[in-house]
Amino acid sequence: MKRDLIADVLRRAEVGRTACVGGWVKTRRDSKGGFSFLAVNDGSSFHDLQVVAEATLPNYRDDVLKLTTGAAVTVGGELVASPGAGQRIELRAAEVTVHGYADPGAYPLQKKKISFERLRELAHLRPRTNTFGAVARVRSALAFATHAFFRERHFHYVHTPIITASDCEGAGEMFRVTTLDAGEAPRDAAGGVDYSRDFFGRPTFLTVSGQLEGEAYACGLGRIYTFGPTFRAENSNTRRHLAEFWMIEPEMAFADLDDNAALAEAYVRGLFRHVLEYCAPDLEFFNTRIDKTLLATLTHIADSPFRRLTYTEAVEVLERSGRRFDFPVGWGKDLQSEHERYLTEEAFQQPLIVTDFPEAIKPFYMRVNDDGRTVAAMDVLVPKVGEIIGGSQREERLDVLRDRLRAKGLSEQNYGWFLDLRRFGSVPHAGFGLGFERLVQFCTGMQNIRDVIPFPRTPGNAEF
RNA sequence: UCCGGCGUAGCUCAAUGGUAGAGCGGGUGGCUGUUAACCACUAGGUUGCUGGUUCGAGCCCAGCCGCCGGAGCCA
Known part of the structure; x- marks a missing residue:
């Protein structure tokens, strides 16, 4: 036809x-x-x-x-x-x-306004609406532009495993993967479930990050990125969280935190330029019906550099702000949502790259700075959506990494192959993770993350 | 998981403790190069569930379920 x-x-x-x-x-x-x-x-x-x-x-x-x-x-x-x-x-x-035909008495999408909440219950039909058609086209364009961006820069696309036995240092609660019968699982001597008799012979989970495997390929191919589904079994009920979402994780060898921040900024701004050029009718719709500042914001951000500041500077800005926050501000305390929102939406009113966080509040794999009290971490914060990227330069020194594992109470045995990357031909390297749905949210103005993924999975919701 | 709000017609919402309403959508008829069409008529309800208070509960109370917003966790 x-x-x-x-x-x-x-x-x-x-x-x-x-x-x-x-x-x-x-x-x-x-x-x-x-x-x-x-x-x-x-x-x-x-x-x-x-x-x-x-x-x-x-x-x-x-x-x-x-x-x-x-x-x-x-x-x-x-x-x-x-x-x-x-x-x-x-x-x-x-x-x-x-x-x-579509029987008008039964077909729910009649010509009228339907709330996004209602359309979530009609996830199989909502792609026929103006809004979700536009979201799907923008999402597809952003995915395509992601591959184009990294290919132009000679990054190789690596498929890291969905099923994993490592938990990337508790990036979140994990979904267990098992073929054992929940009611009649074999027991070990202590009465616990005997996972040695499970499919993989050990406990396995859905991945919360492809980073560790990504590091292995970066330390061989130089520049790689992953783009795949990621799972968090957190009981999160917010407009920014999903149990199943898509994450893009570039990893570069011979790179430090500055290179990392430069890549993140070039990537995000490049994507904005891409959708502005190729999704104009859809963006005009979002600008008219969803967020009247969308086009001006995307255009402005595409054309202007991100503001970079250290965690220490961010804390000073917050302390000098005179604002009364619900959560206390102080060096050593993690930035709360309200702090991040103040910084990116009010104090600077643009995307921010906050770097060099206290080592105590960041994972073991982040590289310890020369001051000994901070690590080469970075968060990219954008107005309305919040944290869109989290990343770091990785700790490449074997002895330092071992010390940090110990200090965080983690077992060295569980990270044997990861430590091998530091034993053999270790190299400075860096990478980050970008939440794809949060990017789609920012590019469309859609307020709820459940409306920028075709079939959202959230606690208590896995229909369709 | 915590805090707050909300569950009434297909949808969006009204309704002092006293007979359940409107708009949109649907149906029928009319009218028009229309484009959020318009006009008239019409059908449509176990007020989220369970229990309680009361002569009487959509409304008050308790528990549960669901949704939304904020927080935490993070991307």
Whole structure:
């Protein structure tokens, strides 16, 4: 079935050409004068194509007049200039084929406003709405631009495992992967579950990060990135958290924290430029209906460098602010959400890269700075979404890394292969993790992270 | 998990402890090169669940479930 994409038809606007499109009816408006208008969308474009179906069509009365919102059709005909306002061209139908009707009494997506909460219960149908079609196109464009960005810079795309036995130093609670029967699992001598008889012969989980494996490939291929699903079994109920989300984790050998921050900034700003160029109709919709500052913000950020400051400087800014925070500010205490929001939304009003956090509040693998009290960590904070990137230069010195493992109460045996990377040809290296959905949130203005992933998984919700 | 808010028609929401309402959407009819179409008529309800107080509960009380926002955890 050869068909034209509505995006191409609208872009070329070739009056006089024949075209055949397939899509879903957004609305049908009848004229007693003897014809009907169909707004048809096929997902290739934000915009609908207006179809004019004359009563002279052989199936006008039997088919066209029964079309309602949600019906699937193929329409062939001639492209003509549109006398009406709102579109340059329209398709004068010579043939209308109905593939599937959508009973208006039962189909929930009628032409009316539906809350995002309601649409989450209709996750299988919401891609047919303006908003979720636009989100899906922007998300896809951002994924494509991610691969293009890293390929241009000679990063290799590495597939790190989804099932893992390491927990990346408690980046979060983990989902257990097992083939044992929960009710009749074999027991060991102490009465606990005997995981030596499980599928992998040991406890295994869904990954919370591909970083450790990413480091192994960076220490061989030089520059790598991962882009895959990540899982956290936290009981998080916020508009910024998912139990299953997608993360992009670049890792560079022969790189320090400055290189890391420069990469993060180039990446994020490059993506903004990409969607501004390639997703203009979708972004205009978001700018009109979701967040009136979206286009101005994206354009501004794409054109201006991120503000960099150290954790110590950030604490000073907070202390000098005169603001009364719910959580105390002080060197050594982690930055709370309200602190991050104040810094990026009020004090500086732009994306920030905060670096060099106290070593006590950061994981063992982050490189200890010369001052001995901070580590070469970085967080990228953006207004409204918050922390979008977390990363660091990695500790490449074997003795220092061992000391930190011990100090954090972690067992060296569990990190044998990770320590090997420091035993053999160790090299300064750095990387970060970017939450893909948070990026999509920022680029679309969508407030809830559950609305920027097709089928969100959150505590108590794994339908579809 | 903690704090706060909310669960009433398909959807969005009203309703002093006293007969359950509107708008949108649906259906029918009318009208119009329409584009958030418009006009008229019409159908549509176990007020989240369970128990309690009361002559009487959508409303008050308790427990539970769900959703939303904030916090924590983090990306």
